[in-house]
Amino acid sequence: MTEILVQAATEEQVPPAGRVVEHPAWPRLKDAVEQIRPWQSKDGSIDFGAEGAPGRxxxxxxxxxxxxxxxxxxPLLPHDAAYHEALVADLHAWADGGFAVPDFLDSLLAFQPAADRRDGLQHLVVFPMxxxxxxxxxxxxxVVLRMVWPDWxxxxxxxxxxxxxxxxxxFEDFTAGYDTNSAVLFPETxxxxQAPERFTWGGIFCDREAARFRRVTAAAVDILGLDLPEDIAAMVDDQKRCxxxxxxxxxxxxxTHSHGDLPFDPFMIKQRQPFWMYGLEELRCDLTAFKEAVKLEADGVPQARDVQYAVLFDRMFRFPVxxxxxRNYDGLGGQLLFAYLHKHDVVRWTDNKLHIDWQRAPQVTNELCAEIEKLYRxxxxxxxxxxxxxxxxxVAAYLAPHPGSMWAKGPDALDLTQPPRKLVDDVLPDEFPLSMFYEALSKKLKNVIASTKGITADGAERVAA
Incomplete structure (x- = not known):
């Protein structure tokens, strides 16, 4: 099979730069995938008896x-030859099996991007997911992607x-499933x-995260009248730095999900629990990144200060709204961070302008991290x-619960004869509603946030220009 793959492309077909998305086969692949997608059921199978279904x-x-x-x-991607062999075999098996629920375990096991993280390395990834x-x-x-793995x-x-x-x-390019808010490529999707014994990689699209951050942060800064220090303003304006x-x-x-004083069952395992516990876990991991960035800044790492303000602004401006x-646990974490900083006088909303005490922000943010770490310990x-x-x-020490919450009334309001997972049913969908500040900000930012659907670095630069 490898010999067939190598022989399939001529020198005339391969562009000088070797970019997959510039090869004439890439648009043909995209078109074929986009033709298949509407035929598929939720589980990935194709029901040929359904209305509008194709012929086999x-x-x-x-x-x-x-x-x-x-x-x-x-041939443009010799490091992925084994994966592409397995992919072609899995696609043939899916077709030969009558397009039942797809099984791409063999090709998933063959795809090992974390084994070679050379900066700029391309991958062509095709999966039902x-x-x-x-x-x-x-x-x-x-999806065609590139690794981001600079020496530093x-x-x-x-x-x-x-x-x-x-x-x-x-991102280099992608089909419709990524023309969305998704910024991850995870094997469990x-x-x-059957699930492998262990997953061996996980990918996060930092270009989409950065582009989304820049657009929303720039809008929030303008709406809130926030005066940014010169170096932070320059960071928000720079896609590469972000x-x-x-x-x-x-x-x-x-x-961080597997480091620290964790309960025996860390929150990585799927289980039924109140959404504020997931919110605290995600916030703990973000604030740990913030805390480490404070240390790295002291050690002279140039990117460290940018990390601190990326965490602060994304968490305070985008996540809550x-x-x-x-059960918006990421939104809850953003609300909690803002409320904590507000109660400790690091952020002030006065005269319809937001003010941030830039000198105290690192210390007080680390104090919230310490409170969550103590909760875990x-x-x-x-x-x-x-x-x-x-x-x-x-959470309730800084965010007001919904007035109708049973959990806010304490253990006496709940039927404690039930197992804990049943008591999750008594959690309101919006247990900690938005404050008046965030309700107003949400209305002003909603169109900007909607505009980041499917955004990439190119989209961010076009807007900036």
Whole structure:
């Protein structure tokens, strides 16, 4: 198969720069995938008896176009030859099996991007998958990406923040599932017959995160009349600096999920618990990245100061007003950070302008991180329900619960004869509603946030220009 892949592209077909998206096979691959996607059910199968379904011959022809394009493109990516072989085999097996629920376990196991994180290395990825914060269905998707692994980041990972599975990545091009708010490529989203014993990589698109951050932050700064220090304003205006900040933030955040004084069952495992506990976990990881960035700044790492303000601004401006108000744990974490800084006089909303005490911001933000870390450390000695209440009390000390909340009334208001997971039913969808400040900000930012759907670095630069 490798010989076939190598022979499939001629010198005339391969552009001098070797970019996959400039090869004539890439638009053909995209078109074939986009033809297949509407035919698929939620689980990725194709029901030929459904209204509007294709004939089986049409579906087989579309898959052939995908495999032919993969064969043409694969010589540009010799490091992915084994994956592309397995991918073509999985696509053929899906077609031969009558387009039932797809199983791409073999190609998933063959795809090992974390094993070679050379900066700028391209990958062509095709899988039936859902895109987190994007499309919930397991549709066939195709994405071309590049690794982000500059020497300074590789050295920090090697010496301080071991994270051998983390992949910083940027978009080259993608199909419709990524024309969304999704900024991750995770193996657990891919349709397989059984989950592997362990996942060996996880990718986060720092270009989309940076572009989204820049657009929303610039709008929020303007709306709120915030005076930015010159170096921070320059960072918000610079896509490359923001990407560097996000890839460092992401690397430290990702490893923090398995580091620290965690309860025996860290929150990485899927379980039924109140959404504020997920909110505290995500905020803990972000604030740990912030705390490490303060240390790195003292050690002279140029990207460290940018990380601090990326965390502050993304958490305070975008997170609270993004998404639905239903168990929005990331939004809750952003609300909590703002309220904590406000109660400690680091942020002030006076005369319809936002003021930030830039000198005290690092110290007080680290104090919130310390409060959450103490919650975790103490939680090791608590029953689960007691720990949940302790988390609730920490959040409620800074955010007002909904007036109709049963949890706010305390244990006496709940039926404690039920197991803890049943008591989650008593949590309101919006247990901690937006403050009046955020209600007003949400109305002013909603169109800007909506405009970041599908954004990439190119989109951010066009807006900046």
């Amino acid at each position: 011959a049409d579906a087989e022809a579309a898959v052939r176009r995908v495999t032919e394009a993969v064969r043409e493109l694969s 859902y895109t987190q914060n994007g499309n919930p269905d397991r549709n066939l998707e195709a 980041l590789a050295e920090l990972e090697r010496t301080r923040y071991d994270n051998p599975l983390f992949c910083g990545i940027t 891919i349709a397989v017959r 990407q560097d900040a996000f890839v460092l933030w992401d690397m430290v955040h990702d490893r 993004t998404g639905e108000r239903v 103490d939680g090791i000695d608590r029953p689960k329900l007691v720990h949940w209440f302790a988390g609730y009390e920490l």
